[in-house]
Amino acid sequence: MKPFAKRTNWEIGANALTLAVEAYRKSGKPFFDLIQSNPTHCQFDYLKPELLKNLEDERNLAYHPNPRGMLHARETIALYYENMGLSISPEQIFVTAGTSEAYSxxxxxxANPDDTVLAPQPSYPLLDYLAGLNDVKVIRYPLSLRAPQGRSNPGFEIASSSFRTPRNDREFKNPKAVMLIHPNNPTGNYVTKSELEFIRKFCRKTNAAVISDExxxxFCFKETPEQAPSFAGEKEILTFTLSGISKILGxxxxxxxxIVVNGPGDLVQEAMSRLEIIADTYLSVSTPSQNALEAWFEWHPAIQSEILERIFENRQFLAKHFPILEAEGGWYAMLQIPGAQSDEEITLKLLQEEDVFVHPGYFYETEGNYLILSLITAPEIFQEGVSRLKKLSF
Ligand SMILES: Cc1ncc(COP(=O)(O)O)c(C=O)c1O
Structure with missing residues (x-):
C-alpha cells in the first residue's frame, strides 16, 4: 500500500499529446506554439527593466504581515474597481499569491469534503484540479452554441436550460457555489445580464454563493449591451470575485x-472573518510585489492596450483564414473541426507534420471537436503557425 491520498491519483503522463510536446521540448527542435499564453514569453514591449525599479524599495526591508494583504495594495485594487464605477472598500479585498490560491x-x-460546485463546460482545465485538491466535486453546467446572428459565426452562451429546468441530481440542487468565468476561457463569452438574472434566482433558491473568475x-474586444458588469458590485448574492495581475497587467x-467579497451585509461580514483566518494561516503574498503594485498599476492602460492590440491583430489574421467562433473577450480563439477526425488526432498530426502546437478542445471538456489557440502569441509565430494549420485539411 502506497501512502498517497486518493485526491492525488492523477493519470500522470498518460496523455499522448503532452508526451509528444515533451519530446519536442527535449529534442530542442523548434515548433510553433500557438497556445502560448504566458505573456512573458510573447515578446511584449511592456516587459522592460523599468518595471523592476519598483522592487528596489526600502519598505521591502520590513515585514508587516496582514492576512488581507497590505492596506496600500488593497487601496490600489479598490481604485481599479473605482475606475469601473464600483465602490469597493479595501476591507472587502483579500490579496492572494495567484488566482489558484484565491480559489482554494x-x-x-x-465546502465540506464531497460538496459540489457548479462550473461551466467547456472551461478552464485547472478548475478540476483546484476543486479536487480541496475535496470539492465539480458538476458541469453546459455552455451551448448560440445561433449565428447576421453574417457572424456561432459563439457560446450559458445554455438557458442549465439553471431554469429543475434537474433531479442532488448535487445540482445543493451546490455550495456557482462558478462563473467572466469572460470564459476558452469560449470568450461574458455572463450576460439575462444569464445573471437566472443565476441569481438559482442562488436565492439553493443558497449557493457565486465565485466569479474575472x-x-x-480584455473585451466586442462589447455588447447584454454584457453583465464585474460581479464585484453584486449586492444580492454572497459573491467572491477573483482577479489578479497575471492577466490584467500581464x-x-x-x-x-x-478576492473581493460582496453581497448581503451579514453574510459578507462572516465570510470575511472566516477568510481572514484562512489567509492568516498562510500569509503567502510577497511584500515586494505588494509594495510595487501601485506603481505597476500606472502601467495598466499601456499594458492593456498592447495586449489587446495583439489580440486584435491575431484574431483578424486568423479570421481571414478560418471561420472562428464568435467571442466577446479573453485571450483565446476556437476553431470548430468539421468532419470525422477528432481534435486529439488533429493536434497530434499538426505537431508531428507541421511543428505546430495547439490545444484540443477536449482539454477544456468541449462537446465536439475544436482547436484552441492563444491570441497573445507573438505575431510572426502566430502567422506562420496559422499558415501551416491551413496545410492540414480538416
Ligand atoms: C480562467 C482563468 N483563471 C485563472 C487563471 C490563472 O490565474 P493565476 O495565474 O493568477 O493563478 C487562468 C490562467 O490561464 C485562467 O484561464
Whole structure:
C-alpha cells in the first residue's frame, strides 16, 4: 500500500499529446506554439527593466504581515474597481499569491469534503484540479452554441436550460457555489445580464454563493449591451470575485491576485472573518510585489492596450483564414473541426507534420471537436503557425 491520498491519483503522463510536446521540448527542435499564453514569453514591449525599479524599495526591508494583504495594495485594487464605477472598500479585498490560491481559500471557506460546485463546460482545465485538491466535486453546467446572428459565426452562451429546468441530481440542487468565468476561457463569452438574472434566482433558491473568475474581464474586444458588469458590485448574492495581475497587467511572475467579497451585509461580514483566518494561516503574498503594485498599476492602460492590440491583430489574421467562433473577450480563439477526425488526432498530426502546437478542445471538456489557440502569441509565430494549420485539411 502506497501512502498517497486518493485526491492525488492523477493519470500522470498518460496523455499522448503532452508526451509528444515533451519530446519536442527535449529534442530542442523548434515548433510553433500557438497556445502560448504566458505573456512573458510573447515578446511584449511592456516587459522592460523599468518595471523592476519598483522592487528596489526600502519598505521591502520590513515585514508587516496582514492576512488581507497590505492596506496600500488593497487601496490600489479598490481604485481599479473605482475606475469601473464600483465602490469597493479595501476591507472587502483579500490579496492572494495567484488566482489558484484565491480559489482554494474560497473552496475551503464554503465546502465540506464531497460538496459540489457548479462550473461551466467547456472551461478552464485547472478548475478540476483546484476543486479536487480541496475535496470539492465539480458538476458541469453546459455552455451551448448560440445561433449565428447576421453574417457572424456561432459563439457560446450559458445554455438557458442549465439553471431554469429543475434537474433531479442532488448535487445540482445543493451546490455550495456557482462558478462563473467572466469572460470564459476558452469560449470568450461574458455572463450576460439575462444569464445573471437566472443565476441569481438559482442562488436565492439553493443558497449557493457565486465565485466569479474575472482575470480576463479587461480584455473585451466586442462589447455588447447584454454584457453583465464585474460581479464585484453584486449586492444580492454572497459573491467572491477573483482577479489578479497575471492577466490584467500581464505579470504572472509577480504573483498578486485577490478576492473581493460582496453581497448581503451579514453574510459578507462572516465570510470575511472566516477568510481572514484562512489567509492568516498562510500569509503567502510577497511584500515586494505588494509594495510595487501601485506603481505597476500606472502601467495598466499601456499594458492593456498592447495586449489587446495583439489580440486584435491575431484574431483578424486568423479570421481571414478560418471561420472562428464568435467571442466577446479573453485571450483565446476556437476553431470548430468539421468532419470525422477528432481534435486529439488533429493536434497530434499538426505537431508531428507541421511543428505546430495547439490545444484540443477536449482539454477544456468541449462537446465536439475544436482547436484552441492563444491570441497573445507573438505575431510572426502566430502567422506562420496559422499558415501551416491551413496545410492540414480538416
Ligand atoms: C480562467 C482563468 N483563471 C485563472 C487563471 C490563472 O490565474 P493565476 O495565474 O493568477 O493563478 C487562468 C490562467 O490561464 C485562467 O484561464
Amino acid at each position: 481559500f474560497v473552496f475551503r471557506l464554503l 482575470v480576463f474581464l479587461d 505579470l504572472p511572475q509577480m504573483k498578486i491576485s485577490w
